[in-house]
Amino acid sequence: MTIFGGTYHHNLDAKGRLNIPSQLRKMISTQSSSQLWITRGLKDGCLFVYPHDNWLRKMEELNALPRTEENRNAIRIFSAESFPAELDTQGRIIIPAQFQKQANLAKEVVIAGVMDKIELWNPGAYQKFLSDNSDNYQELVKQL
Numbered sequence: 001m002t003i004f005g006g007t008y009h010h011n012l013d014a015k016g017r018l019n020i021p022s023q024l025r026k027m028i029s030t031q032s033s034s035q036l037w038i039t040r041g042l043k044d045g046c047l048f049v050y051p052h053d054n055w056l057r058k059m060e061e062l063n064a065l066p067r068t069e070e071n072r073n074a075i076r077i078f079s080a081e082s083f084p085a086e087l088d089t090q091g092r093i094i095i096p097a098q099f100q101k102q103a104n105l106a107k108e109v110v111i112a113g114v115m116d117k118i119e120l121w122n123p124g125a126y127q128k129f130l131s132d133n134s135d136n137y138q139e140l141v142k143q144l
Contacts, residue, residue, distance in 0.1 A: 002027050002051050004113025009123070011107050016100060017092040018109055024118060025091045038099055039082035045125045047103045049085070049093070049118040058116070095120070 008021040020028070028034070028051045035052040050058060062078065065071045085093040095105065103122060110121040121129070 001057060001116060002054055003115060004118055006113045008111040010109055010111055012095065012100070012105055012109050013092075016095050016097060017088075018095055018111075018120070019090070019092050020087065020118070021111060022091065024111070024113055025087065027113075028087070034087035036085045036087065036093060037082050038085050038093070038095065039078055040099075040102065041119060044129050045103050045122060046112075046129075047095070047099050047105075047120040049120060050116070054116045 004024060004027060006021075006023060008024075010019045010021065012018050028036070033052050037050045037052065037055040039048050039050070041048045059079070062071075062075045065075070083096050083099065085095075087093060099105075103120060104125065105120065105122055108123050110119075110123050110126040112119045112121060112126070
């Protein structure tokens with residue numbers, strides 16, 4: 001499984017392409033193919049980007065969940081609202097227009113490596129997320 005970390009800022013071009021930072025690309029290319037999966041993220045408005053091997057693991061985890069109505073609905077949205085993406089030779093992926101709109105991505109994008117996935121954020125939404133969760137983070141770190 002590929003594990004990511006770090007925060008980067010890159011620009012989305014007019015064709016909806018986003019350059020994945022070289023540090024993250026190296027992690028993807030050593031553990032997976034250049035195939036990625038983009039799906040809806042948190043209610044805060046981010047997108048999740050999974051390398052293919054991590055995506056398969058996530059699908060297996062979801063498939064193993066009890067078949068409650070709540071789980072079925074979440075799984076349906078998570079998988080049906082996903083889109084395959086391929087890293088091009090310059091290390092870019094195309095972010096489909098509906099995902100750009102959903103995450104309010106305009107020009108600058110925050111690219112955050114978060115464990116088994118990469119998150120794409122609108123910079124303002126990411127700053128709000130950080131400030132809203134600062135106290136929770138302090139408590140979590142104390143437990144480590």
